[in-house]
Amino acid sequence: MTTTNEKVVICIGDIHGYATKIKNLWSNLQIQIKPNEFESAHIIFLGDYCDHGPHTRDVLDFLISLPSKHPKQSHVFLAGNHDFAFAAFVGALPPPPKSAEFSATWDQYKSLEEPEGWYKGDGYENMHVQGRRWGGLYKELWHPNNSSIYTSRSTFSSYGFPHGSPDFIKAFPIEHKKFLANMAWIHEEEDVCINTAQGTKHCKLIAVHAGLEKDKDVEEQMITLRARNTEFPSLKAINGRTSVLEMPEELAKHETILVSGHHGKLHIEGLRLIIDEGDGLERNPLAAIVLPSMRIIRDTDTLE
Template identity: 60%
Template sequence: MEDNNPLPTKLRVVCCIGDIHGYITKLQNLWSNLESCINPSDFETALVIFLGDYCDRGPETSKVLDFLISLPSKYPKQSHVFLCGNHDFAFGAFLGVLPSPPDGSEFCETWKEYEMNEEREGWYKGESFENMHLQGRRWAGNHTVKFNAVKGIDYKGSIYDAAPTFESYGVPHGSADLMKVVTDEHKKFLANLVWIHEEDNVTIKTEEGIKRCKLIAVHAGLEKNKPVEQQIKTLKAKDTRIPKVAALSGRKDVWEIPQELTKTPTIIVSGHHAKLHIEGLRLVIDQGGGFEDQPVAAIVLPSLEIVRDTDHLVK
């Protein structure tokens, strides 16, 4: 399909920010660096897409949510998109803020497929567990295996490393008191996270020059072997019948751009994978910021500039 519309003279800046995982200082430094390296009038009107995973691992989830919630009033001319990551989904599931399954089924239906993992992952069995989505139980559980061989570090409480999130609200890991102490404002933020965001007319620098594309932002990616339209519909509907949402938590199956999206130029941007990967229109922006010694990264479009919290930029 030929795009015969000329490019606008002023190209809108889009910032896509990778996984933050409870590190408020990294987030503040990254934001300051974005402000330093983007022209002030462009930054003032930028579209800022947060790619999900605001909680867990780092020590200050509560402060991270405060920061994100404050942005629309501090930067009223910006547009802000807050995607749901698999960690945020699980946190919301524990707090009971996910939408009910559309077919009227119970959340406990989501346990069945994975019940063989219940003992090893030490699923949550405390107050209100009887009808909690699978991921909420896994999130607040107590993992029986203490060492995560894949990452080479100990689990922080659960398979989701959720203990620091509990502690950031002043309660011990696995305590049902978290449901009472998380503020309504934070619950509303988690409830309102979108599972996918589509944006038309996003410009990106390519070898052939500046190209105008559609952009799809989703935490992990889209499954390559399922019809895209069906996936987008399910994600927009926030279908909580699904025990494990591949677009939020998948790995290899969501890495590539589905073939049908290569017919018209479509950028797919994600976090989740603990990698920084830019290949054509597939952007994965997560430099492992959930680990203490790794940076939180962002990409700026159309320039494709990578900005990190660790950059020393002079204003």
């Protein structure tokens, strides 16, 4: 039985524009979790709300509606790499510090400007590189230099605009822009309970879309993420792959839960949790993990 010190925490994987999946998952969470525990739960969405699936607009409408529909819950919406790029395109990123310009972020990726067909419409002169790439008219969805080209075409069409349209920025709903502007890059939660083979542990929880680099100072990484510092062309914690898969030793020593999405798999190794069973693919389920029980709930669950 969950005590008052064992508040239910639900971490939900990458939605990627599949409105039916998140609505079905939400219904299953309501059914499978005790009503009082569900209505007071702390819910962490791990990012990547847009792209791949056909209904990004509906997904954002659903997420935006949750605080008013479930006022006793608390909700955290992390920025995924796709959401970061989406926010960059519509002008919803925080400005870079020290009077820097977003155009300074272009240099690292300059060799990709032509093959990716970076956006050159209205406002591109001071757009973060990830926004220009996201709105780009690239010739191929995948190429050997970069396997993570943003498949944003479906996001444009969900709002009724052709890919790369400057009119999309002008007509973008203000509520959606506010949502993107307010996304957290990292979330820290004290005293989260988790059931382990050694019993129930009380841990700190850190949630970030991709993870934290194992061989770099954890606090230094977290300072950048807390500040939402946009002077960098990319951040491994949001779009990294191999370097952020494992648990940093510093966190392991302090028994910290590190939870992420992003990696296209459901992987639980000790206190390192990766919740992205969907991988942006229509055929795969959308999964959530419930703490402290460690129960996995999916949109595809059928209840007898």
